[in-house]
Amino acid sequence: MSIGIHSQISAAVYENEGESQRVKRRDERRKALLGVRGLRKRHGDRLLFDIDRLEIATHSAYVLTGMNGAGKSTLLRVLGGLERAEIDSLRFAGEDVLRVHPYPRALRRAIVYVHQHPILFSTSVADNIGYGLVVRGEKPETVRPVVAEAMAWAGVAHLRDTDPTRLSGGEKQRVALARAKVLEPRLLLLDEPTANLDGAAREQVIALIPTMIEAGSSVIIACHDRDLINLPGVQRLKLRDGHLEHR
Numbered sequence: 294m295s296i297g298i299h300s301q302i303s304a305a306v307y308e309n310e311g312e313s314q315r316v317k318r319r320d321e322r323r324k325a326l327l328g329v330r331g332l333r334k335r336h337g338d339r340l341l342f343d344i345d346r347l348e349i350a351t352h353s354a355y356v357l358t359g360m361n362g363a364g365k366s367t368l369l370r371v372l373g374g375l376e377r378a379e380i381d382s383l384r385f386a387g388e389d390v391l392r393v394h395p396y397p398r399a400l401r402r403a404i405v406y407v408h409q410h411p412i413l414f415s416t417s418v419a420d421n422i423g424y425g426l427v428v429r430g431e432k433p434e435t436v437r438p439v440v441a442e443a444m445a446w447a448g449v450a451h452l453r454d455t456d457p458t459r460l461s462g463g464e465k466q467r468v469a470l471a472r473a474k475v476l477e478p479r480l481l482l483l484d485e486p487t488a489n490l491d492g493a494a495r496e497q498v499i500a501l502i503p504t505m506i507e508a509g510s511s512v513i514i515a516c517h518d519r520d521l522i523n524l525p526g527v528q529r530l531k532l533r534d535g536h537l538e539h540r
């Protein structure tokens with residue numbers, strides 16, 4: 294009898310432990326935004342990188358460092374669906390992505406890549422920022438206030454009707470960040486956002502990045518910029534000799 298009670302209690306304890314493990318695993322899965330296993334990129338015979346695993350959590354910031362030519366831009370471009378690579382498995386927002394090629398629509402919607410030298414259409418700053426929303430089929434009356442808010446956020450409201458080809462490098466980068474922000478990406482990929490900027494232009498761009506994370510995006514920033522690498526709360530990834538180190 295006592296053995297029976299004991300085993301019942303044990304079973305209950307084990308069941309509870311099992312339940313708490315399950316809850317823990319579920320919470321961990323929820324926290325994980327992107328999980329990639331076996332990510333290889335080749336250019337002809339050259340294996341540029343062979344990454345065992347890449348884990349990106351929700352609402353988190355990472356810097357991706359590495360020597361010139363290590364493959365930082367390439368890795369961001371692969372994650373953003375702009376280049377192909379071999380990928381053994383990919384999980385995004387709790388779902389297994391069974392086919393990575395062609396790049397799935399859901400990922401295209403959730404992951405936004407911002408180029409080091411953003412290409413802007415020769416229309417107006419406002420049109421550039423709203424472009425992605427228009428392509429998504431949003432109505433002009435929905436787009437207008439979102440664009441106005443994003444322009445104020447990026448400090449480019451005074452440039453709203455300016456032809457983007459006339460903007461400085463820093464202004465272009467801020468417009469590109471605003472264009473990405475209005476899409477509310479789950480994951481934002483920033484390719485050397487402060488390269489070729491100095492002084493106030495560089496500081497203005499750096500100041501925008503934490504506010505994008507506060508707004509709910511995870512961010513991976515490929516860079517060599519010490520001030521970005523040392524932003525508080527930023528986790529470090531390093532591409533070295535074709536492998537990815539989580540630091």
Ligand SMILES: Nc1ncnc2c1ncn2[C@@H]1O[C@H](COP(=O)(O)OP(=O)(O)OP(=O)(O)O)[C@@H](O)[C@H]1O
Binds near residue numbers: 336341359361
């Ligand atoms: N289409 C291509 N064919 C062959 N090699 C390529 C191609 N595209 C890129 N590479 C090479 O892949 C390597 C990685 O380039 P990538 O731009 O990703 O490096 P990076 O780490 O971002 O460098 P940097 O810090 O200088 O920007 C470089 O050696 C580059 O020459």
